[in-house]
Amino acid sequence: MTLLSPWSLVWLLGAMTILGLYLLKPRSRRHEVSSTWLWQGVLKEESARSPLQWLKRHALLLMQVALAVLAAFLLARPMTERRTTIGHQVVFAIDASEAMLANDGDAALVGRTTGTASRLEEAKALATQYLGRLQPGDRAIVMAMADRTEVAAEGTVPGDLGPLRAAIARIQVRPTELDAAHAVQVAAGLVQSARIGEVLLFTGGVFDVDAVMNYRPPVAIQVSRVGRGDADNQAVTSLAARKDRNGDLEVFARVRNFGDKPASGPLRFYVDGELYHELNVTVPPQLSWESVLNEFPPTARIVQAQFGKADLLALDNVATSAVAAAPTRKVLLVGKRSDQLERALRAVPGVELTLASAQEYNPASPYDVYVFEGWFPPAPPPGHWFLLDPPSRGSPIGVTGTLGRRTDGGREVNDAQIARVSPSPLLAGVDLTGVSVTEAKKVRLPDWAEGAVWAQEAPLIFAGFPASDDRRHRAAVFAFDPRSTNFFGRVGFPVLIANTVNWLTGEIGATRSGGFGDVELVPGEALLIQPLPRASRVEIATPAPRSRTFSFDGNQPVRFLDTVVPGAYTVTQYAGTTEIARRVYVAAVLPPGRESALADLKPRDGLANIVTIAGAHAQTILLGPGFELARIEWWRPLLILALGLLALEWWWYHR
Amino acid sequence: MISSSDTVPSNTTWYQPPPGTPPKAERAPAESSYRHFFDEGLMRRLERLSVLSHRTHGAASHGGRRSKQRGTSVEFADYREYTRGDDLRQIDWNVYGRSERLFVKLREDEESLTVHLLVDCSRSMDFGRHNKLQYARRVAAALGYAALSSQDRVQAAGFGERVIAHLPALRAKGQTGRLFNFLADLRPTGGTDLNAALRSYAAMHRRSGLVILISDLLAPGGLEGLSALLDRGFEAVLLHVLDPLETDPDPAGEVELYDRETGDRLRMSLDAPTVDSYRARLTAWLAETEAFCAKRLVRYLTVSTAMPLDDLVFRQLRARRIVG
Numbered sequence: 001m002t003l004l005s006p007w008s009l010v011w012l013l014g015a016m017t018i019l020g021l022y023l024l025k026p027r028s029r030r031h032e033v034s035s036t037w038l039w040q041g042v043l044k045e046e047s048a049r050s051p052l053q054w055l056k057r058h059a060l061l062l063m064q065v066a067l068a069v070l071a072a073f074l075l076a077r078p079m080t081e082r083r084t085t086i087g088h089q090v091v092f093a094i095d096a097s098e099a100m101l102a103n104d105g106d107a108a109l110v111g112r113t114t115g116t117a118s119r120l121e122e123a124k125a126l127a128t129q130y131l132g133r134l135q136p137g138d139r140a141i142v143m144a145m146a147d148r149t150e151v152a153a154e155g156t157v158p159g160d161l162g163p164l165r166a167a168i169a170r171i172q173v174r175p176t177e178l179d180a181a182h183a184v185q186v187a188a189g190l191v192q193s194a195r196i197g198e199v200l201l202f203t204g205g206v207f208d209v210d211a212v213m214n215y216r217p218p219v220a221i222q223v224s225r226v227g228r229g230d231a232d233n234q235a236v237t238s239l240a241a242r243k244d245r246n247g248d249l250e251v252f253a254r255v256r257n258f259g260d261k262p263a264s265g266p267l268r269f270y271v272d273g274e275l276y277h278e279l280n281v282t283v284p285p286q287l288s289w290e291s292v293l294n295e296f297p298p299t300a301r302i303v304q305a306q307f308g309k310a311d312l313l314a315l316d317n318v319a320t321s322a323v324a325a326a327p328t329r330k331v332l333l334v335g336k337r338s339d340q341l342e343r344a345l346r347a348v349p350g351v352e353l354t355l356a357s358a359q360e361y362n363p364a365s366p367y368d369v370y371v372f373e374g375w376f377p378p379a380p381p382p383g384h385w386f387l388l389d390p391p392s393r394g395s396p397i398g399v400t401g402t403l404g405r406r407t408d409g410g411r412e413v414n415d416a417q418i419a420r421v422s423p424s425p426l427l428a429g430v431d432l433t434g435v436s437v438t439e440a441k442k443v444r445l446p447d448w449a450e451g452a453v454w455a456q457e458a459p460l461i462f463a464g465f466p467a468s469d470d471r472r473h474r475a476a477v478f479a480f481d482p483r484s485t486n487f488f489g490r491v492g493f494p495v496l497i498a499n500t501v502n503w504l505t506g507e508i509g510a511t512r513s514g515g516f517g518d519v520e521l522v523p524g525e526a527l528l529i530q531p532l533p534r535a536s537r538v539e540i541a542t543p544a545p546r547s548r549t550f551s552f553d554g555n556q557p558v559r560f561l562d563t564v565v566p567g568a569y570t571v572t573q574y575a576g577t578t579e580i581a582r583r584v585y586v587a588a589v590l591p592p593g594r595e596s597a598l599a600d601l602k603p604r605d606g607l608a609n610i611v612t613i614a615g616a617h618a619q620t621i622l623l624g625p626g627f628e629l630a631r632i633e634w635w636r637p638l639l640i641l642a643l644g645l646l647a648l649e650w651w652w653y654h655r
Numbered sequence: 656m657i658s659s660s661d662t663v664p665s666n667t668t669w670y671q672p673p674p675g676t677p678p679k680a681e682r683a684p685a686e687s688s689y690r691h692f693f694d695e696g697l698m699r700r701l702e703r704l705s706v707l708s709h710r711t712h713g714a715a716s717h718g719g720r721r722s723k724q725r726g727t728s729v730e731f732a733d734y735r736e737y738t739r740g741d742d743l744r745q746i747d748w749n750v751y752g753r754s755e756r757l758f759v760k761l762r763e764d765e766e767s768l769t770v771h772l773l774v775d776c777s778r779s780m781d782f783g784r785h786n787k788l789q790y791a792r793r794v795a796a797a798l799g800y801a802a803l804s805s806q807d808r809v810q811a812a813g814f815g816e817r818v819i820a821h822l823p824a825l826r827a828k829g830q831t832g833r834l835f836n837f838l839a840d841l842r843p844t845g846g847t848d849l850n851a852a853l854r855s856y857a858a859m860h861r862r863s864g865l866v867i868l869i870s871d872l873l874a875p876g877g878l879e880g881l882s883a884l885l886d887r888g889f890e891a892v893l894l895h896v897l898d899p900l901e902t903d904p905d906p907a908g909e910v911e912l913y914d915r916e917t918g919d920r921l922r923m924s925l926d927a928p929t930v931d932s933y934r935a936r937l938t939a940w941l942a943e944t945e946a947f948c949a950k951r952l953v954r955y956l957t958v959s960t961a962m963p964l965d966d967l968v969f970r971q972l973r974a975r976r977i978v979g
Contacts, residue, residue: 031910034782034901035873036921039912042933057924
């Protein structure tokens, strides 16, 4: 037995104090008798039972001293140590990224005598084997990791072995890149609180080891590499289709050979699902073949390229590209003041511009964007609106005055000048350096808007959703007349107008890169669609060959999540039965070559393929028996004993 | 006044009134002294009582008590045939005339009994819910008054480790005041040596009588002293006075017992088992004492101070034929 706080035994002086007080206090009450002669005989009889009598006579003292000793002992925190087994907490992190589809897995391990096995199958077989080696009481967490990490199951051995095995078996490849650093971070977080925690990483090895090492996980990470590490893989790493200035379609394709030998095979091009062109391609080892192809039909919407040679990974042999085409957006310009604004609007791809005076304005005519210059209708329009130079009266925003050049204390100042700029999608690619505003309306920034460009005292450009409970309509305001600026002659003006129109119509922010015309997304990533104001219905068609069409209400933003399958997702908007916009979003397999470079693998070498790559306790042996010296503090029984003694003393005293 | 036939040891202190006591002539009359011990009603009842002796004691003087000895008093008792040596004056010539046989008249000898009242004055007697010494003084006064009323001689003494005070023989009822004053003046003094005191008393008195010993007997050494009295022909009555505090003590917890008599201290845990043990010991002691007395024809009675005096005298003592 060890005392954690031996100095607390000083409190034993308390027992000495009790003894001292006992000695000092008047022993007992004086009780007068006529003679002690008879009592002496009784005392002699008592003396025959003296130990018991002595104890009875000094019971209170003994109990108090014992209590003091117990209290001192309690404060000294006595404890013993006992060797106990403790359970591991093991995370089985199985790589489910695209590269795990490579068919250089260990078929024998999977249980096949013939044929091939994928790396994922080998990883699942290995994980199942290790799962069987866990000791009773160990806890296991099964995790599938790709671009994001998901916990498939967790449980304790042996009770939950069945569900854990089933969870391993259910893991499927997600055609995405492995974010190993994130996966390790999640796994380490899951076991960090465990006394013995390990992370077993089953992977094909195609990940950024440096990122993991930089993270320096606080637990032992064991990496089990799967797959033979063959390099025979080719991929269509790039495919782009666009129309040139003459409206002809150009297709750029690149095929990369990640293998160590030259690869030859047919490269087939499909246009809108139909085979259109085929050519034989030979790609030297570790090099690429690339070419720009013309002579594609100008009406093509989706172009797909497929390299026909059988290799380790079939998924990256196909690439899809959508022909970049902006949606058609109807824009009404009311109260035109200058040609520059009209030209800038017409330059926005997909914009069909209509001009009207304030008198001709008819809200019943549907437009996607209403542009007002110096005038605003009595009621907000039924679509997005863009107001330049808001009028002092009848404006949807409060105009409190004007900004501009004036003399202040004999010094000429211009409080309409641009003072600061906030990050905003309206300003993407816009350089405001040197832009001068000579006159502007002094307005208060509405609650619904966010400022983009500011003068000293008031916003100059701002945008937002005017109806807070209805985010369907957007609005942008320029608090100045463009003619009062030197912006007209600059390149940035049409870009600013284009950004504004694109933001109003939802073209900015629809995809992850946020730029107009960028229609790629990562498989599994949500597809966000802001329907045009006129749209009443949105249809999304998923990629071939299992193409399905989903229909949504066109009156609200659409968030489409079923984008796991790589390929083209065609989004069509309808106003009634009329198609008003069609767009193709391509769930591109991967950034070029990340998961296709299968040759990054190290050769297999038995158990040596299990390596610890990091961890504060890297010496922790994989799945070995876990022991610890359990510290058992005795304060609980001692406290109970002390309380019992206290109760006994109380009872004895009042007896 | 001391009987001329008594021999008194030289170290005996004769009764002297305590310092400050008024001269004899100035003392209160006997009629007022009794109020220290009982009321007038009880006194009147005591006058009709006499102390009973179960034996005859040599009569130095005639008293009011019929002796079993045939004597020379005028009270006729019986006839017997004349034998040589009989007093010719006792021949009943009338009987001779009728029967021509010589008979002598036998007459009862009227004996005067000497009652010795021995009161334990040790400090242990100065104890109790009803003070034992006071109780003993009242009992002695009652028995003495009854004896004097029936023309018996009464002597009294107080003793502790020895005889510490002695009242010479009183012969008349008119001397009851002296008895009451003597008893009233007895003070608790010193320890107890019963045997020494009794031997000393026996040596002091050649003439036997009835000794009434009133004591708590709380002293080691037993009652062997009684033998000295019995051997001298004394008849003995032992009134064992105990207070309820002694016969039935309360469990008082952790105490230091203080001996009233010796000043000894004894630390004890006075819990229920200890008290039970004490009671058992007391009972055994009382039984042992009673057996001792029975063996020596000593009339023994345990007296509780809680018992009213008239109850003791007219019921308990009468039942034991100590008074009648």
